[in-house]
Amino acid sequence: MEQVAVIGAGSWGTALAMVLAHNGHDVRVWSHRESQVEEINSKHINSKYLPNVELPSNLVAYSDMQKAIEGAKAILLVVPTKAIREVCRQLRPFITNGQTVIHASKGIEPETHKRISEMIADELGDEVNNRLVVLSGPSHAEEVALKQPTTVTVSSYNMDAAEVAQDLFMNEHFRVYTNDDVVGVEIGGALKNIIALGAGISDGLGYGDNAKAALITRGLAEIARLGTKLDANPLTFAGLTGVGDLIVTCTSQHSRNWRAGNMLGKGYVLQDVLDQMGMVVEGVRTTKAAYQLAQKLDIPMPITEGLYELLFDEKDPKQVVDELMNRGKTKELEDLNSFL
Template identity: 70%
Template sequence: MKKVTVLGAGSWGTALAMVLAHNGHDVRLWSHRKEQADEINNQHTNDKYLPGIELPDKITGYHDLKQALESSEAVLVVVPTKAIRDVIKQAKQYLTSDQVLMHASKGIEPETHKRISEMMTEELGEQLGEKVVVLSGPSHAEEVALQQPTTVTVSSLKSTEAEKAQDLFMNNVFRVYTNEDFIGVEIGGALKNIIALGAGISDGLGYGDNAKAALMTRGLAEMAKLGVKLGATPLTFAGLTGIGDLIVTCTSQHSRNYRAGFMLGEGYELSDVLDKMGMVVEGVRTTKAVHQLAEIEAVEMPITSGIYELLFEGKDPRQVVDDLMQRGKTNELNALSVDFN
């Protein structure tokens, strides 16, 4: 049994806190909102993010960051990409080199184009940063909270740290693999949110399964192309954090990115969609960052570019689809190829 602090009491942070609690760990679930921490302690619920779910007694809500991290043996960061730096800056003074340091956030930072672990390392320094473990894979928080069978992957620059995270989370309904491809695991988890927006847009326009299957397949090729250019292993994108996460995020109403895309396809403005969602839609921010990064790395990503034009340049969704369908002729194997050198 360990003392584990989870920073971020959204749906995913809460669901992972439940996994840890079911494994017998004492879990401190930190929220930047005192009323949310009070609800967790007094009602054993987190109704905004996981309605109808009763939280285990081993989860204690915290609002004070110092108290939440004091004497913790493991720390899991699960906050939106835009909040990573601020939370890490606040937490840094309370973190120690003997803690297991993990994150389960998915995104890329616009302008800097940094992955989550790179952002954390910049704020923490190399000594702590090189220990960071990423947890990713096809995992809706709603299903994890109900203890439905789920499989994820953990990765770190230090394999011993990944194995520690594996031991913390592994149980008979939450299976955890390790994967040495740290870059690929993070890239897959971030980029699939862009394609999920596209899948929702396609469905919102009233297109069928043929269109969505094509978008997911070609989207996976884009993910792999950029990932490999950045140093990832191609096979990672055929695994849980690639095609696995892509499938679950593109095909379910549990997915915020899919739901946001669906409303965009129906004709809603982006600002209205984000207001209606009431939660962070990581794919929007990630689309901007990846569009910039693809241009820098000279990687052709037509689906990402089309979604960027829709989100940030006001392009009509049907025109985006028309432009994709009318691209020049090519060979599928050439279009799927990635540079292994």
């Protein structure tokens, strides 16, 4: 049994904490909300994020970060991209050498265009890279909490650290693979949220399976195009954190990015969508970052560009689809070379 601190008590953080607790670990979950901490400890529920799910008794919540991570073998960061830097600044005075740092967040920072692991290294110091692990893959918190079969990947520049994470999480319901391609794993996990917004918009417009299949396939080509430019292994995008995560996020109503896109396709304006969601929609922020990065690197990403114009320039969703369908002729196999 190990002691593990989970920083972030949203749906995904709570579900991963449950996996750790079910594996017999001493799990400490940190939240900045006192009311949430009280509810978890007294009622063993997290009603806002995972209603109707009973939490294990060896999962204890804290509002004091120092107490939450004291003595922990591993620290799992599961907070929105926009909160990563601030949370890491709070964490830095208390973290000790030897603690494995795992993050399960998905996104890219606008303006800097940095991946989550790069943001963490900025705030915790470059030395953390040797013990930093990324956890990603096709996984809805709601299904993980119910012990439905789920498979993910852990990635690190240090495979010993990746195997520490693999051993902490792996069980008969939650299978964990290792992968040394940190860039590819993070890019796939971040950019699939953009395509999931597009899939939701397509469904909201009333288009069928043909349109969504095309969107997912061409979206994967865009993800691979950008990822390989950043020196990712192209084969990663054919795996769990690429096509796997893309499928689950684009086809399920569990996906908040799909749900947000679906509302946009039905005519809601962005701010109303975000207000009604009540939870972070990472694809919106990531669309801005990926669009900026594609412009900087001169990489064609027409789906991302169209979604950027829809989200931030208020272009009509149907007009975006019409413009994508009427682009100039091109060759499919030129894109598929990204996987070779």
